[in-house]
Amino acid sequence: MKLKLDDQGHVVLQDGKPVYVYDDGKEVAFDAPGTVNTIARLNAEAKSHREGKEAAETALKAFDGITDGAAAKKALEIVANLDQKKLVDAGEIDKVKEEISKAYKGQLDEATTKAATFEKQLYEEKIGGAFSRSKYIGEKLAIPADLVQSKFGAAFKVEEGKTIAYDQHGQKIYSRTRPGEIADFDEAIETLVEQYPHRDHILKGTGANGSGAPNSGGNGGQGKKTISRTQFDALDPMGKHAHVSAGGEVTD
DSSP states (O other): OEEOBOTTSOBOEETTEEEEEOTTSOEEEOOHHHHHHHHHHHHHHHHHHHHHHHHHHHHHGGGTTOOOHHHHHHHHHHHHHHHHTTTSOGGGHHHHHHHHHHHHHHHHHHHHHHHHHHHHHHHIIIIIHHHHHOHHHHHHBSSOHHHHHHHHGGGEEEETTEEEEBOTTSOBOBOSSSTTSBOOHHHHHHHHHHHOTTGGGTBTTOOSSOTTOOOOOSTTOTTOOEEEHHHHHHSOHHHHHHHHHTTOEEEO
């Protein structure tokens, strides 16, 4: 990326921040203080990870010389059974364990079901609510939020209570205006729409004609898209809905 300059060669500022232009023409204001803070935070996280690794390596030194993990585990189980023999005959230990397992299996299944239900409710609130409240979807897209969610909803996940978007390559989508930070919902959905092959059919105010299609002409046709039947059939359901909802026409 490069600095954006005005006609006099001066750096263009936005809210006191220098504006940079990416290779794809996208302009963003570079937040230097925010970037410095992010770098400091990442350095602190790297230090924490390094210290954790060193602690784990220190703990593993206690097992130096043990090459057969399965044999070591079995030996520990034998010792545990020998201790338990003081209370229960060795031949009855497995039966006791089975009874305990049965007693708590129902409770575990119930807890698992509740956890799955809460996770689903959290997802619907975080993700579904974000789509319905999105300023970008309401102002920039020509289709309702539920259709946008049906197309792009799978790209969003809730991780550690935060909404995170992934691109078509499975990579997290990061903010262009806040380097090093995860993109917020509207910036992420904008990025996904920019990568969508049929974006011109779902964006508002993208012109009167489809790619390679003639103008509809006549009264009442101004501002409408006209595409061929082949082009229409090539659209996915969301693109078709957007074209029809916008009053677009299809020619044979």
